[in-house]
Every structure is written in C-alpha cells, then in structure tokens.
Amino acid sequence: MNIKKYRFGEPFCTDSTVIDLPIEKESPDYISLKEDNLFISMSLNDSDAIYGLGEQMGGINKRGRKYRSFCSDDPCHTEEKEALYGAHNFFIISGETTVGYFIDFPGTVHYDMGFTVEDEITISLEGKDADFYVINGENELEVVKNFRELIGKSYMPPMWAFGYQQSRWSYANKEQVDAVVDGYEKADIPLDSVILDIDYMDHYKDFTIDDKAFPNFESYVAELKKKGIRLIPIIDAGVRCEDGFDVYEEGVKNNYFCKDRNGDDFKAAVWPGICCFPDYLKADTRKWFGDKFHTLTDKGIEGFWIDMNEPALFFSMEGFKKAVDFVKQYNGEDLDCWDFFEYRDQFSKLSNSIDDYKNMHHLDGKYSHYDVHNLYGYMMTRGVGECLPKDTLLFSRASCIGSHRYGGIWTGDNTSWWSHILLNLRMLPSLNMCGYIYTGADCGGFNGNASRELVIRWMQLSVFTPLFRNHSAIGTRNQEAYAFSNNKEFKDVIEVRYRLIPYLYDLAKKCAENNEMMFKPLAFEYKDALSKETDDQVLLGDEAMITPVYEQNKSGRTVYLPEEMTFYKLSGNKVVHKEKLEKGVHFVNVALNEVPLFVRKGKKIPLCNTGKNVDNLDTTIVEYLEG
Ligand code: MIG
Numbered sequence: 001m002n003i004k005k006y007r008f009g010e011p012f013c014t015d016s017t018v019i020d021l022p023i024e025k026e027s028p029d030y031i032s033l034k035e036d037n038l039f040i041s042m043s044l045n046d047s048d049a050i051y052g053l054g055e056q057m058g059g060i061n062k063r064g065r066k067y068r069s070f071c072s073d074d075p076c077h078t079e080e081k082e083a084l085y086g087a088h089n090f091f092i093i094s095g096e097t098t099v100g101y102f103i104d105f106p107g108t109v110h111y112d113m114g115f116t117v118e119d120e121i122t123i124s125l126e127g128k129d130a131d132f133y134v135i136n137g138e139n140e141l142e143v144v145k146n147f148r149e150l151i152g153k154s155y156m157p158p159m160w161a162f163g164y165q166q167s168r169w170s171y172a173n174k175e176q177v178d179a180v181v182d183g184y185e186k187a188d189i190p191l192d193s194v195i196l197d198i199d200y201m202d203h204y205k206d207f208t209i210d211d212k213a214f215p216n217f218e219s220y221v222a223e224l225k226k227k228g229i230r231l232i233p234i235i236d237a238g239v240r241c242e243d244g245f246d247v248y249e250e251g252v253k254n255n256y257f258c259k260d261r262n263g264d265d266f267k268a269a270v271w272p273g274i275c276c277f278p279d280y281l282k283a284d285t286r287k288w289f290g291d292k293f294h295t296l297t298d299k300g301i302e303g304f305w306i307d308m309n310e311p312a313l314f315f316s317m318e319g320f321k322k323a324v325d326f327v328k329q330y331n332g333e334d335l336d337c338w339d340f341f342e343y344r345d346q347f348s349k350l351s352n353s354i355d356d357y358k359n360m361h362h363l364d365g366k367y368s369h370y371d372v373h374n375l376y377g378y379m380m381t382r383g384v385g386e387c388l389p390k391d392t393l394l395f396s397r398a399s400c401i402g403s404h405r406y407g408g409i410w411t412g413d414n415t416s417w418w419s420h421i422l423l424n425l426r427m428l429p430s431l432n433m434c435g436y437i438y439t440g441a442d443c444g445g446f447n448g449n450a451s452r453e454l455v456i457r458w459m460q461l462s463v464f465t466p467l468f469r470n471h472s473a474i475g476t477r478n479q480e481a482y483a484f485s486n487n488k489e490f491k492d493v494i495e496v497r498y499r500l501i502p503y504l505y506d507l508a509k510k511c512a513e514n515n516e517m518m519f520k521p522l523a524f525e526y527k528d529a530l531s532k533e534t535d536d537q538v539l540l541g542d543e544a545m546i547t548p549v550y551e552q553n554k555s556g557r558t559v560y561l562p563e564e565m566t567f568y569k570l571s572g573n574k575v576v577h578k579e580k581l582e583k584g585v586h587f588v589n590v591a592l593n594e595v596p597l598f599v600r601k602g603k604k605i606p607l608c609n610t611g612k613n614v615d616n617l618d619t620t621i622v623e624y625l626e627g
Contacts (some may be wrong), residue, residue: 002136002146006031008038010128012372015382016033016104016402017133018152034188036107040123040128046609048095049532050113050121051521054088054434055399055411057081057578059535060426060521062113068341069109071398073312073352074332075447077423085402087374087414088434092143093121094523100135102150102448106372106400126372140524141517142256142435150516152405155385156512159505160230160301160614161438164494165190166480167232167471169619172200173213176583180480187482189491190498192613193303194224195471196233204272205240206247207295221300230302230617233395235293237309237380238275241267247292251276256285258369259361263468266360268313277311280379281362281372289380303393305410306384309377309387310398315350316359323347378403395467401434402606408438410467416476418444421550422536428465428519429538437512440467449477453552454486456493456592460549461596463497464540466508466518484496491606492572492593495610499573503606507541519546526562534560543603543627552598556589564601566627569594573610575625599627 005021006028030042044050050062057079069087077084080451088102091113103109108126114438127405133150137143148154166184171177179192184191202208209217221231239247239257246317251257252265257276260266263277266439279285293304293419323346329345360369369376377398381532385406394407403409414420443462443624444455450472462468472479481490511518520539522531537547537559547559569577571594581598582590590596599605604624611617 003150004070004134004235006132008132009597011129011131011187012106012367014104014375014378014402016400017131017149017150018405021133021150027132028134033128034124036128037464038128040121040126041141042093042121044093044114044118044121045095045173046567048093049523050091050093050101052088052091052430052433053111054090054401054430054436055084055086055409055427056088056430057084058426059424060429060523061532062430064114064118066115067111067113068518069111069374071310071377072465073310076159077412077414077420077550085377087431090147090401090434092140092408092433093425094140098137098140098143100137100147102133102147102272103130104133105130106375107370107374110555119566124228127160132446135201135506141520144517145515147433151167151401151435153515154404154435155394155407155514156509157408158302158391159394159501160192160467162466162501162505163614164190164497165193165195165232165467165469167189167197167442167469167620168478168480169193169472169474171195172199173210174215177186177224177231178276181227182483183480187491189326189487190494190610190612191229192508193230193232195469196231197269197307197581198234200233203240205242205245205376206479207233208617209520222229225300228613232303232305233296233301235304235306235384236271237306237311238268238270238272238277238377240272241274241276241462242245250275250276250288251278254284254288255364256282259365261361261365261608265366268316268356268360270308270312274317277360278380278384278517279362281375286379286383287387290383290385293384297389297392302391304395305382305578306377306380306394306407310352310373311376313352313356313483316353316356318359319353319356323350360406369418374400381407388514395438399436404437408467408564409436410439410469411441413446413473416448416454416472416479418457418552419456419501421454421461421548424465425461425546425548425550426456426535427539429521429524431516432511432517432519437508438466439468440465442471443468444470444472444473444479444574446473447476448473450479451552453592455481456490457483457485459490459493460595461546461550463493463500464504464546466504466596468497489593493595494593495572496570498614498617499570499607500605501614502608510570511541522560522562528562530560531562538595543600543605545598547588547596547598551595555591556587558585558587559598560585561598566601567627568597568599568625571598573594575607575623579624595623599625601627602625
C-alpha cells in the first residue's frame with residue numbers, strides 16, 4: 001500500500017481510516033513538539049505544487065496561503081478566509097517527488113503553505129496526540145488512490161440524487177412548494193427535488209412537521225413522488241429544549257446530550273432557541289438520533305440534508321450575560337474608539353465562540369468539545385448514514401475525512417459572486433482527493449442577489465457536479481430557473497444534465513468504488529508547464545475537460561488544450577457544435593443556452609435523451625460525443 005503510519009502521544013480514535021497499519025518506530029525529523037503541540041516543518045522546492053485540503057479557499061494549487069482545519073459556520077467566503085465548514089487534513093506535495101500526507105487529528109490544525117516564507121511549510125496542531133501518515137505512489141493519482149483506500153469507500157446516493165434540485169430558504173408551506181413545482185412544469189424545465197429548509201418544521205424542532213403549513217404531509221410526499229419529484233427536508237444538529245418535546249426528553253433521560261463543565265446538559269441557542277446538542281461521538285446517541293429519521297422515511301422521504309453541525313452556536317446564556325454585563329459597565333461612560341469597538345463587538349463575538357466550545361463536553365464529560373471539534377459534523381453524518389435505509393440521499397454541511405463514507409457534502413453559504421463559480425470549480429478536485437464524490441455548491445449563489453446571467457453560467461458548471469442544487473438565502477432575489485426572462489435558455493442548459501446522467505452516475509460510482517477522482521487538475525494527467533498552472537478548467541473522468549465561463553458580459557472564454565480535443569456544445573436535446581481543436585490556447589464562444597465540453601482524443605461520452613426527471617428518464621444511450 002505504500003503508506004507509513006506514525007503515532008504521536010495517544011490519539012483520539014477518529015475512525016477516519018479503515019485500515020490498521022503498523023506504527024513505524026522512528027518518526028520523521030520534520031515533526032517535533034513545540035510547547036506541547038505537534039509542529040511540522042518542511043521545505044519546498046521552486047517547482048513544488050501543493051494539492052488537496054478538501055473544502056478550502058484558494059486555487060487548485062494550495063501553495064502560498066494559510067489554511068486552518070476548524071469546521072466553521074462562516075457564511076462569507078471572502079478570499080482571506082482560512083477555514084470553511086470542512087476539516088480535510090490531506091495534501092500532496094508534488095514536484096521532483098510526489099508525496100501525500102494525512103494528519104489524523106480531531107482538533108485545530110494551522111497550515112502555512114509557503115505564505116510566511118515562500119519555500120517553507122509549517123503546520124501546527126493544537127495538541128500533541130495525532131496519527132500522521134505518509135502516502136507514496138508513482139504520481140498524484142496513485143497517491144490519492146492509496147490514501148482513499150486507507151480512508152474507505154466514498155458514499156454514493158441513488159441515481160435520482162443526480163437530478164436537478166431546487167432549494168430556497170425557505171419554501172415554507174405546501175402552496176410555496178406547489179408554486180415551485182408548477183413553475184418548473186409550466187416552463188417545461190426538468191426537476192427532481194424540492195428542498196425543504198427549516199421552516200417546514202414546528203418551531204424548528206427536529207423531526208416535527210408544521211402541519212398547518214404541510215397538512216397531510218405523507219400524502220403530499222406521495223402525490224409529488226407520482227410526478228417524479230421528491231422532497232428533501234433539512235435536519236439541524238441541535239435539539240430544542242422544550243418540556244414535552246419527545247426528542248428533547250429522551251435525550252435528557254438517556255444522557256444523549258453533550259455536557260457542560262459542571263456535568264449538566266450543555267445549552268446554546270440556534271434557530272429553535274435554546275438547544276441541547278446530541279453527543280454524536282457516543283455510539284448510542286448516534287443510533288438514537290439516526291433512528292429518529294425513520295419518522296420521516298416512514299412518511300416517504302428518501303433524502304435529507306443536515307445543517308448547523310460544526311456545530312453552529314448563535315450564543316450561550318453565559319456568553320450573553322457576560323456581554324450584557326460588559327456593556328452595562330460602560331453605559332453612560334465616555335468611550336474612546338478602542339473601547340467603543342470592544343463594546344460594539346461584544347455581541348457579534350458570541351456566535352461560535354471558543355469559550356462555548358470549551359465548555360461543551362463529549363463522552364460524559366471526558367473530552368472538551370474544542371479538542372475534538374472537527375468530529376461533530378462527521379459523527380452526525382455517520383450516525384444518520386448508518387441508520388438510514390439503503391439508497392437514501394444524505395448530504396451534510398460540516399465534514400471531516402471519514403464522513404465521506406456516510407454522506408455527501410455541499411460547500412455551504414457561498415455568495416452570488418462570479419468568483420464563487422471559480423471557487424466551486426477549484427474545490428472539486430481537492431474534495432475528490434479527500435473522498436468526497438457526491439458534492440456541489442449552492443448553484444447561483446446563496447447570499448446576495450443573483451443576476452440571470454450569473455445563474456445560467458453557474459449552471460453550465462453545475463450540470464457536471466454530482467450535487468446540482470440551486471439554493472439561495474432568505475431575503476434574496478428569486479433565482480429559480482423559471483424566475484428570469486427567457487427561461488427557455490435555462491431549460492436548454494438543465495436538459496443537458498439529464499442527457500449526461502447515465503455517464504455522470506456511472507463515473508461517480510466508478511470513482512467511489514475504485515478510489516478515483518471524478519474531477520482532476522490538468523496537472524495530474526499532463527506534465528507540461530501550462531497544465532500545471534491551469535486553475536480554471538478541470539478534467540472530467542478520463543474522458544473530458546470542463547471549462548465553464550465564470551466572468552460577466554463574456555461571449556465565451558479562453559481555454560488551454562494540453563493536447564488535441566474535440567470541442568462540443570450541447571443545448572437542450574441537441575449537440576449544436578462539434579469542432580476538432582489543436583493543442584494550444586483558444587478562445588471559444590459559449591452562448592448562454594449552451595454547455596461547453598471538450599472530449600479527449602480516443603474517448604467518448606454517452607448521451608441519452610433528456611427527460612423530465614430521473615424517474616422518467618430513458619437512460620438508453622442514443623449517441624456518443626467522440627473525441
Ligand atoms: O444560519 O437553514 O448553510 O443552506 O439555508 C443559517 C437555513 C442556517 C445555513 C445553511 C443554509 C440554510 C440556512 N442555514
């Protein structure tokens with residue numbers, strides 16, 4: 001297998017890996033203890049590129065930036081951010097030699113990947129107990145394959161989960177969901193699922209349904225299913241503290257919740273108000289919480305998304321009291337600017353505070369949450385994934401390597417910015433490297449108002465990602481495919497997705513089974529200098545290359561072909577353009593209703609006819625795009 005395992009201290013068992021390797025006797029000299037924390041220091045050659053780290057900002061090549069593994073509920077993904085919702089401690093340094101590294105550690109990890117000093121990597125762990133793996137292989141793809149073998153097979157959802165999904169925070173009642181379904185029907189645009197965000201619940205209480213908003217939920221689910229449309233409800237990590245609420249009461253009675261430092265149930269506020277937090281690190285809690293999903297699967301639900309599982313904490317009562325006391329003492333005082341800033345920030349600092357994470361405890365008080373923070377979303381996904389009926393769709397916001405075996409992930413609260421199309425593209429290979437195959441971003445952008453052009457250009461990328469979900473935040477402009485003028489162009493793009501479903505599904509399945517990447521950086525296949533620097537196109541399987549347009553007011557874009565390829569444009573049920581292009585740089589036109597795709601020499605991509613949704617899709621192959 002070509003993997004060496006090193007152990008430092010007594011690591012917490014994360015179950016991130018599935019193969020038990022012998023522990024090497026001598027550890028590498030680039031790892032040391034610095035003030036009781038593990039510290040890694042390596043040097044970089046000029047030609048070294050760094051790949052991996054999963055859900056992170058930055059380019060495909062991760063060199064020249066800082067990152068942090070600390071699952072973060074941060075809804076503003078600006079360039080300088082160091083941590084998003086995932087903790088994916090796998091990376092490859094590739095230059096004269098190609099070596100992969102995996103840090104199996106549940107706490108915070110700080111990465112300086114040639115930022116402070118250009119040819120130095122320093123990585124510091126907040127702790128001294130960790131397993132460290134060095135993964136060898138002939139090339140990047142082999143290193144990835146070996147690593148993925150170590151961490152176990154990726155989750156694959158049922159085929160309908162590759163259909164187009166429409167979401168919004170929130171379609172709050174049956175009428176609003178009906179309007180979405182009608183909107184798609186009238187515009188004759190395919191649709192597979194409608195997502196239910198938090199407002200379908202009664203007071204945001206997990207496993208409840210507001211039956212004024214959704215009377216006869218079960219028959220409504222069945223009615224939609226007849227049309228080939230599925231509802232996908234959200235479940236949040238925290239459980240509302242309310243006397244008489246069975247989930248809360250069972251949790252208290254059976255010690256299923258995380259404790260505070262005094263041994264009482266830890267409490268903090270999220271959407272439902274004051275909540276308790278299931279201790280997903282306990283096997284019995286996982287089983288209990290996972291089995292609760294049967295209340296919804298019994299009503300015909302076949303897919304879920306799970307949220308707020310970093311966990312996101314809006315505030316704790318202690319934190320709130322401290323802030324109020326602080327502010328009170330200054331009331332009426334003459335504040336200087338610095339005092340004022342401190343005063344002003346008291347309340348915004350309350351959310352996701354380290355103090356609260358330190359007060360939260362797992363496994364009957366044995367571990368402070370802060371030290372094992374990155375496992376929370378992972379263990380929630382695991383508990384749910386282990387209890388759901390086979391072939392249920394599941395995707396999570398927070399994740400840590402290991403959770404890829406139980407569910408997919410979406411990449412959280414992006415914004416309707418052009419740069420986030422590119423960010424979406426760049427994350428795909430690094431997520432695949434870390435085991436996440438069923439993944440995608442909020443297409444059209446979550447925060448902010450989206451323009452018609454942005455949504456349709458974004459779709460030209462999302463038609464290739466396993467999770468293809470249009471989602472947007474409360475208060476933003478409607479961005480359903482029928483919400484804009486000339487929605488025929490949206491139909492033309494979304495229909496292409498359905499033509500590709502047999503190919504995409506088989507490819508994802510093959511990648512999950514064989515530990516391969518669905519989206520690869522050009523540099524993993526082509527060794528020329530320009531391929532190494534190409535950051536805005538990726539390879540799709542072994543067959544193709546995708547090159548979305550990610551800038552406004554453009555009739556197309558510049559693409560780089562590392563070898564001769566055949567350029568196709570697809571629109572609706574038709575292939576509207578086919579052209580052999582030589583190796584080199586080209587400008588290609590891409591109209592708003594077209595999907596560009598480059599097929600590699602000697603390869604082919606099968607297409608079926610488009611359909612209304614996956615249940616009604618005839619997956620017979622009707623033609624091939626040949627390279
Ligand atoms: O604090 O459920 O990332 O997709 O729409 C916000 C409401 C909570 C965050 C998720 C987003 C979802 C939203 N949630």
